[in-house]
Amino acid sequence: MVDSAKLTISVIIPVYNGGEDFQQCLARLSQAEPPPDQVIVVADGDTDGSWRLAEDFGATVIRLPTAGGPAKARNLGAKEAQSDILFFIDADVAIYPDTISQVVKIFNNEPNLTALIGSYDDAPGAANFLSQYKNLLHHYTHQTASEQASTFWGACGAIRRDIFLAMGGFEENYRQPCIEDIELGYRLKEKGYRIKLCKTLRVKHLKRWGIISLLRADFFYRALPWTAIILKVRDASPENCREFISDLNLKLSSRISVVLVYALVGALVTAYWWSSTVIAIATCVFSLALLVLNKPVYQFFYQKRGLLFTIRTVPWHWLYYFYSGLAFAIGIVRHWFKKYLKPLKCLPNISGLNHY
Template identity: 30%
Template sequence: MVEPVAVIVPNFNKAKTLRACLTAIAGQSYRPVEVVVVDDCSTDGSADIAREFDCRLVEMPVNGGPAAARNEGVRCTTAPLLFFVDSDTAPAPDAIANAVRLLGDDVGMVQGIYEPYPLFDDGPVEAYRVAFEHFWRRRAVGRETGALLAASLIRRSVFEEAGGLDERLRDGEDDEFGTRLPARYRLIATDRVLTRHDDEERLGPLLAEQFTRARTKPALMARTLLRQRDGARGARVAMMSPARFAHLDRSAQVTLAAALLVPVLPPALPLLCGVILLANHEFLRFAYRLRGVGFMLTASGIHLLAQGALVCGLIAGLPGAVRVLAR
């Protein structure tokens, strides 16, 4: 039986990529019955691009962030299956079809991964970011993982049972949502659902984004700790608690530990940087196979800076976690 699918595209100032995104959705082999673009008060003409396509355009009255936009998109649809697509991505032609095939009775959510090449190749910083996201998420295939809503299929009933996305969050809302997925359903990460992503092309903004996202994690983990303390059941609460680090592979654990030591042992910076690169040798080999030795060397430098920004963000987020626990 063919189950109807609604595609939900939250958008904020993605005029550069929205046309490619909606073109890719229109070219799906499994045709959605509804395509809803939720424009979150864009100022770059994105809404006009959406009007060129056979989709429903919903314009938010105020900028509420991606969680609010996705929730509004769900409210504006009726299909039993929801496929979330970010407006800076372009899903492969068989993305929806493959996701539907994997959505068995015991599966609550199927999430795709990024392809190793960007949607628009704007230089080495973006190439690194997209390559690392592909490598990292491909390694998560077949394992318990946090949620990624850039290319994910979920049953409406499961989305509603989980309570939708937390509109108070501007970052990390997908990770937090993943902790509330009912435990009786599996969350499948698959490399059969692929999408091309247009990521940040400048080093400064990329590091700032890494810092900002990491800064939200301690407070989210603190909230999850409180839920565990209060006896939360039926949710993947461990995926956003300190216990989550047990889910990381050895290279990620070594990277995080070495990066955390950099502020404490600054004279050992060269040694710690070497440890981080050694721990990530599989990614660096992947970068070499993908684009050659020049890209591998560039990726090494950017990766060290990105890990430093991540650690700084985690440290900066600790006061927020303390405030949550003190309530």
């Protein structure tokens, strides 16, 4: 173990056409006190000159001719890093002046800590409704989660360099901004390493979410691959799986909410074909149950943005439960197909073979 009194820290930022958000990311990084020992920017096939901004900033720049994904970019940055601690942030994240000192202090105070993750703050950079909703929900999820985390987070996550390299870094098969950080966290936990969610370590997310970008990211880049990991962990270690599915977005209340949303959809579809008092009552019961079960998050939205904003979040929140449940169902079918049907298809047809 490295002497904690002399810990150094390298900031690693993968960027692909970062634009104004990346400019703000670097500007805020320049205000860090104390500054990091090293800043490494991996330009992942960018075409907007983001690498030049990084060079002007004074960062060590690694340029890739074509985009290979943030997992590969972060791994290349980690191999270039010389510090004891690797601190990963995204190119659309702005840190605070004391962020670097917070990270170093935590590792100094907890020499047996392997990795830590932070949280988005409650003041997202983009002003449109979906960006405010999405980032505030992310903030709430982290702020109400257990400090003993089961996942890593590439947008604001730090890890000891020697352990990161020993674990092989991020899984590079994820070519999109996906769940490569979650997958790394699962492997760390399986090896017995400790990951801490530090709720006071906050960064600002600058990304502007739109309808298409939000749904695509949540469904294809998060829910589907996350389901695949959960099922893989369940097959390998049922004990670890129980711990993983109780973390962050996978709490019991969220799973119950998914069931209630589908019950509500079923009641509404039934009411279209068969109108009755019983169906109407069931619809009201399911809706009320969802509101009651998710009361804490709606209270949070109300405290932060008021009544009208909170009302607007409800259908989006329920839609989130709907497509999360759909992704889980699709993931189970795909997992079952790969595990049971695909091996059968690969078996040779032995009916016409000669036997010895």
